[in-house]
Amino acid sequence: MKKMFLVVLAALSLTLAACGKQEQHVATPEEQRATALANSEKNAKLQDLLEQQRSTALSNVTVNSSIYFAANPRFDNTWKKMPHTDDQIGPACPQGSGWAWVNVMHVDGKDVQKMKLWCSTSSQSLGCYTEADFQKGPHAGEPDRCDQNLPHPLKRFTEMTHIISTENLLILLVVALTAGLLLRSALVFMTKKIIKKIGDFFTGLGL
Secondary structure (H helix, E strand, O other), X not given: OHHHHHXXXXXXXXXXXXXXXXXXXXXXXXXXXXXXXXXXXXXXXXXXXXXXHHHHXXXXXXXXXHHHHHXXXXXXXXXXXXXXXXXXXXXXXXXXXOEEEEEEEEEEOOEEEEEEEEEEOOOOOOOEEEHHHHHHOOOOOHHHOOOOOOOXXXXXXXXXXXXXXHXXXXXXXXXXXXXXXXXXXXXXXXXXXXXXXXXXXXXXXXX
């Protein structure tokens, strides 16, 4: 009797387990293709966003470093700069850290000087710092982590295609004044020639 009871109990347990077990849905080939297509489009949009962010960060760093160069008498046009984008920009942090670095180099024969600047990708007022000053300042360590407070997407700074130093501005002014004087002299000369020709014409007519 006891054995029979155990057999019935086991059968009942198996029946309940089978009833409680839900069938797992196996995606059809059409469903699998639709899911793959949706994921592909999502990934493409994400990659486009990240590329836009990296491009904006690189552009902003280029603008900030150009302003820094123009304002710093230590640098002239013999110094070369190679800006980089924000290394923290990625799927988990599309806005990045807010900082990117610039390689600065001056080559004079065998004498090679190298420097590293850290420039903001989101603020023109923060601008750039030499690495030594940056590491001693309040923003040290920020390039190593994501800044969730940054604007997203990043705002592109105003393009600065021509940044003129004080010396170059003076040279341009001298050139402009010289050109103006030469043009004035040419106009006076041509005017005198025209007046002389007119005078000769009327003289020939006996007037």
